Amino acid sequence: MESYTYLVEGMTCAHCAAAVTTEVSALPGVDSVDVDVAAGTVRVTAAAEPPASDLEAAVSEAGYTLAGRS
Incomplete structure (x- = not known):
């Protein structure tokens, strides 16, 4: 598993x-998600990095804006 921070x-x-x-x-393939509200980051652990469009859509559905990778 790899970790990706956004x-x-x-x-x-x-x-x-x-x-x-x-x-x-x-999202398919996501094993865990760790949100740090104070830092404004989301760490995703997955077998492979989720497609940017899927991640952006998921964050948008929650009501927030994906601003890029950390």
Whole structure:
């Protein structure tokens, strides 16, 4: 498994973290998701990096903006 870290804009609380975790965890191949609201980062552990378009759609569905890789 590999870990990939992304910057996500707009997260401010535990509810934000839960929403992003739920959506990103549903992507195929994702093993775990760790959200750091204070840093505005999401660490994804997966067999392969999720496609950028899928990750962006998942973060957007949660109500936030994917700002790139950290």
